[in-house]
Amino acid sequence: MSRKTIGIVGARGHTGAELIRLIANHPSLALAFVSSRELAGQRLADHNDVYKGELTYVNLDPAGVAAEAADVVVLALPNGKAAPYVEAIDKAGGDTVIVDLSADYRFDERWFYGLPELYRDRWRGEKRISNPGCYATAIQASIAPIKDLLAAPPVSFGVSGYSGAGTTPSDRNDPEKLRDNLMPYSLTGHMHEKEASRHLGLPVEFMPHVAPHFRGLTVTTNLYLAKPAKREEIANRFANRYQGEKLIHVVDEAPWVSHIASQHHLDVGGFTMSADGRRVVVVATLDNLLKGAATQAMQNVNRALGFDELTAIPV
Structure with missing residues (x-):
């Protein structure tokens, strides 16, 4: 089975680094891109001791993120910054799953609120997932x-x-x-x-x-x-x-x-x-940084892609 691709916007932060560690150990996920304005051009492996490969940080605007057509995009951005990326991905069409780690969509009924242990029964196969605080x-x-x-x-x-x-x-x-x-x-x-x-x-x-x-x-x-x-x-x-x-x-x-x-x-x-x-x-x-952010995001990514919810998460 071919691996699914995942990209991270805001990959320089603490949560982005933890998510990269989880992805590096995931048997069915491959990093498509890691976007960071501050680290653009630098090798990811020089900043994350778990990742092995030649991928470098890039600085992608919303249109650039959408053009990557990754299976999943994780937005690890400050509050109030997600909307342009969501709009660009929506405009591009396709089947990209978005997991937003900010508070921007936690009050939006169109988005699934991804706290699996409490709201798993509400899951209807959504492609827009808001990660809880x-x-x-x-x-x-x-x-x-x-x-x-x-x-x-x-x-x-x-x-x-x-x-x-x-x-x-x-x-x-x-x-x-x-x-x-x-x-x-x-x-x-x-x-x-x-x-x-x-x-x-x-x-x-x-x-x-x-x-x-x-x-x-x-x-x-x-x-x-x-x-x-x-x-x-x-x-x-x-x-x-x-x-x-x-x-x-x-x-x-x-x-x-x-x-x-x-x-x-x-x-x-x-x-x-x-x-x-x-x-x-x-x-x-x-x-x-983990169950409060990156681990929960991985649960939601796994669910959205049809993998076991705990894939790549040490339990």
Whole structure:
């Protein structure tokens, strides 16, 4: 069987690098192009220790990306930058699958929202897939199994490594400013708050922070229950909901972010109950560059091309 081709726009970033590593180990995918304005002309193998070959970075405009006619195009661009590429690919026709890693299409009903473990039953063979946000993935995984038991909007406290702030210099990815620090930002109205609320179908309150570590995030969610419950009941809800899901691990103790770095799955657990049984605290951790971005994108690429969802993903 001939290999399918895949191209990445915005390949210089952290997520692009992780996706290239996954593609390099995929038996049925070949990189068609890697587009980066800053690295154009440089060998990909000089920047990524897993990739073996002579492919060089190119700087393709939207028309150039469309002209490549790859089977899949992954857009790993900042928010607000995807539309010209989508329009050019649409105009060119063909059967190209687009996976967008930004927030640009997470609220668009024409696009499939690609969080497989929660919304796999909604899949209708779409060619336009919006990859969920890293925090939004952890928040939804923490709430979905018991959302019908809730008495009030869940409140999530998030802490992420600074790789989540991307490669463009800012206070939130400056190791010196983050040293011995915890930096709050966007404490109301964060994009992932809106995203999780939309797809769960209930209001979620979210307060994100950046910490000095590089990768991995933690979301601690406080949930008030309409009726008293026992810890076993809550834990069983999560175990049953994620039974058979290789990339969501339900754990008894509250997971640590240091254990999830460079891992492809999400850990969720803790299930700490108040004395009256009306409040439970759930903790989720994931690697924001992997299950929060590149790994989830690979799940979606595999699904769209008809491969096993976990192809090339270590489990």
